[in-house]
Amino acid sequence: QKEVEQNSGPLSVPEGAIASLNCTYSDRGSQSFFWYRQYSGKSPELIMFIYSNGDKEDGRFTAQLNKASQYVSLLIRDSQPSDSATYLCAVKEYGNKLVFGAGTILRVKS
Amino acid sequence: GAGVSQSPRYKVAKRGQDVALRCDPISGHVSLFWYQQALGQGPEFLTYFQNEAQLDKSGLPSDRFFAERPEGSVSTLKIQRTQQEDSAVYLCASSPWTSEDTQYFGPGTRLTVL
Numbered sequence: 001q002k003e004v005e006q007n008s009g010p011l012s013v014p015e016g017a018i019a020s021l022n023c024t025y026s027d028r029g030s031q032s033f034f035w036y037r038q039y040s041g042k043s044p045e046l047i048m049f050i051y052s053n054g055d056k057e058d059g060r061f062t063a064q065l066n067k068a069s070q071y072v073s074l075l076i077r078d079s080q081p082s083d084s085a086t087y088l089c090a091v092k093e094y095g096n097k098l099v100f101g102a103g104t105i106l107r108v109k110s
Numbered sequence: 111g112a113g114v115s116q117s118p119r120y121k122v123a124k125r126g127q128d129v130a131l132r133c134d135p136i137s138g139h140v141s142l143f144w145y146q147q148a149l150g151q152g153p154e155f156l157t158y159f160q161n162e163a164q165l166d167k168s169g170l171p172s173d174r175f176f177a178e179r180p181e182g183s184v185s186t187l188k189i190q191r192t193q194q195e196d197s198a199v200y201l202c203a204s205s206p207w208t209s210e211d212t213q214y215f216g217p218g219t220r221l222t223v224l
Contacts, residue, residue, distance in 0.1 A: 004152075032211070034212075034213075036215075042217070043201060043215040043216060043217050043218050044153065044201070044215045045215070046212055046213075046214070049212060088152050088153075090152075092211065095158065095165065095166050096141060096143075096158060096166075096205070096211060097143065097155040097158055097166060097169070098143075098145075098153070098155065098213060099155070100145075100152030100153050100154070101152050102150070102151050102152050103151075103152050
């Protein structure tokens with residue numbers, strides 16, 4: 001059973017701080033990794049994808065991938081109350097389906 | 111442009127009833143996926159279409175679940191003889207034929223089985 005693990009949280013950070021969200025995966029052959037944001041009662045919304053080891057930055061968001069450690073993370077700089085949501089880590093398996101973690105709840109306090 | 115749409119948004123069924131959930135993908139998207147999301151969990155894969163071909167149905171939990179995409183665009187997920195454990199949000203996602211293969215999700219259908 002291929003798995004994606006996330007700390008369920010909630011992770012609470014003050015406004016303006018850096019939020020660090022982590023994810024580990026079991027399939028060493030995985031090549032594509034995604035972070036989705038899901039507000040309560042809404043559908044998942046893609047934030048970033050990453051395929052190569054290292055960092056990928058997009059605005060306030062940075063995704064980090066370490067394939068040797070089977071570890072993916074998402075950093076959110078200058079966290080805002082509007083960033084409060086559940087963050088889902090997903091790994092693409094052979095055949096294109098996504099395997100999701102259970103999600104980490106982020107709360108940004110103003 | 112228009113995103114993925116799903117209907118109905120909410121469905122209440124009595125145990126034993128059949129339900130049909132519809133997904134309209136983004137125009138021109140080749141791939142279509144169905145996921146099931148239980149409360150407090152991440153989405154779980156049900157099935158995958160490439161155009162009209164159902165290439166993977168390994169996630170369908172039982173033979174009561176059936177999906178089709180006869181003309182390669184709109185898809186329907188049908189659940190026969192619904193059970194209480196079928197209560198969940200059913201998400202549809204579509205993806206263009208590109209190397210990125212990013213999946214774009216619809217708003218979901220919340221199914222409640224009483």
